[in-house]
Amino acid sequence: MRISLNKIEQIDNHLFSRGNAKDRLIFEAMLILDPALKSQLSWQKKTLDFVQHYGRKKMKAEMESVHRQLFSDPAHQRFRNKILSLFK
Amino acid sequence: MVSLKFSVNTPAERERLFIHLYKTAFPATARYVSKKGGSFDEAKDVFQDALVVYYEKLTDSSFVLCVDESSYILGIAKHLWAKSFREGIRYTPLDHHDTEFIEYENDKPSNQMLLHYLETAGQKCMEMLKAFYYDKLPVAGIARLFGYSTVHSATVQKYKCLEKVRDTIKEKSLAYEDFIE
Numbered sequence: 001m002r003i004s005l006n007k008i009e010q011i012d013n014h015l016f017s018r019g020n021a022k023d024r025l026i027f028e029a030m031l032i033l034d035p036a037l038k039s040q041l042s043w044q045k046k047t048l049d050f051v052q053h054y055g056r057k058k059m060k061a062e063m064e065s066v067h068r069q070l071f072s073d074p075a076h077q078r079f080r081n082k083i084l085s086l087f088k
Numbered sequence: 089m090v091s092l093k094f095s096v097n098t099p100a101e102r103e104r105l106f107i108h109l110y111k112t113a114f115p116a117t118a119r120y121v122s123k124k125g126g127s128f129d130e131a132k133d134v135f136q137d138a139l140v141v142y143y144e145k146l147t148d149s150s151f152v153l154c155v156d157e158s159s160y161i162l163g164i165a166k167h168l169w170a171k172s173f174r175e176g177i178r179y180t181p182l183d184h185h186d187t188e189f190i191e192y193e194n195d196k197p198s199n200q201m202l203l204h205y206l207e208t209a210g211q212k213c214m215e216m217l218k219a220f221y222y223d224k225l226p227v228a229g230i231a232r233l234f235g236y237s238t239v240h241s242a243t244v245q246k247y248k249c250l251e252k253v254r255d256t257i258k259e260k261s262l263a264y265e266d267f268i269e
Contacts, residue, residue, distance in 0.1 A: 005247040012250070016123060040254075046261075048221055053203060054214050055222025056140055063136045066106040073175040079111060086115075086122040087131075 007037070011044050097229055100248040109139060113158040117165045124169065130179040134172075138164040172249075198264035205260060206253065213249035222244050 004083070014027050015018045031038055070076045114135055123133035141164050144150045153160060172179045206214050219230045231242035245258045 001244055001246070004251060008247045008250050011137065012247070029220050043254050044250065047090060047217075047250060047257055050136045050199075050203060050206060050253070050257060051214065051217045051221045054206065057104075057203075057207075058180050058218065059140060059143060060136060062102055063106055063139060066103055066110060067136070068130060070107065070110055081177075084128070086118050087128045 006042065011037075011041050015042070015045065016086070065070065096143075096223070097225055105262075106139065109157070110135075111163065112124065113161040116162045118157060118211075120162065120166060121169065124173075126169070127261065134165050134168050134179055135161075137168055138162075147222070149224075198261055201264050202233060202257060202260050206256065210253055210256060213253050216249050217245060 010027055013059070014024065014031075019027075019040055030039065096105055117138065118128070118131040120213045121127075138161050142157075142161050144189060155163075169179065176190075205211075216230070217233055219225050219233065220227075226231070227239050227242055230246075231237070232241050234242060234245070235246065236242040
């Protein structure tokens with residue numbers, strides 16, 4: 001793997017507390033000594049925040065499509081009536 | 089993923105899970121919301137948010153479900169409903185008031201623009217990163233889903249995607265902030 005990818009892997013391991021105690025200690029020392037690494041770490045965290053948000057948005061879209069299906073498809077008429085009767 | 093009866097690796101499999109959960113767990117949530125004076129749309133929003141929370145719990149390998157699924161989802165829905173009620177607002181979907189990222193970051197227009205950019209220009213990588221970090225699928229399954237012959241090449245691709253998306257976020261968020269502020 002390219003060196004830059006190795007760095008990404010190290011940061012990933014750090015974020016998810018993977019690897020042995022020695023490697024983790026070395027990485028923590030590097031973080032103190034290397035401001036660029038610290039900055040990379042914070043961008044990588046931000047990336048994972050975006051991935052989480054992307055995941056939620058996608059899942060909401062999948063649920064929305066199930067919702068539409070259940071509340072329009074004749075096959076689910078009984079279920080639909082049961083729910084809608086609660087809001088009359 | 090410790091999913092109980094359903095495998096949820098693909099959109100079709102998730103669809104089956106969501107239909108099942110709608111059929112088994114939505115009636116109780118809807119009854120609760122209706123009793124509290126809420127509307128059908130509010131019942132739908134709170135239920136879907138509860139499903140998101142439930143799904144994210146399922147993907148956490150340390151999660152052990154102690155009650156049955158429907159009661160668990162109803163419990164989350166009640167909690168979300170009460171929280172919204174305490175804040176004195178009508179129910180608004182989770183996106184607007186939960187989790188650190190969303191609370192502090194998502195309202196920023198620059199982040200909305202960036203997410204939109206990633207959804208379009210970076211979709212392939214976002215899908216792969218979602219499989220790893222959001223759905224938390226096993227790497228062998230991800231390799232299969234995305235057409236990699238080995239676990240190693242799927243893993244390398246994950247790091248390439250992380251790098252690419254990270255660099256895009258870095259570059260674009262600086263540019264968007266300049267543009268907006």
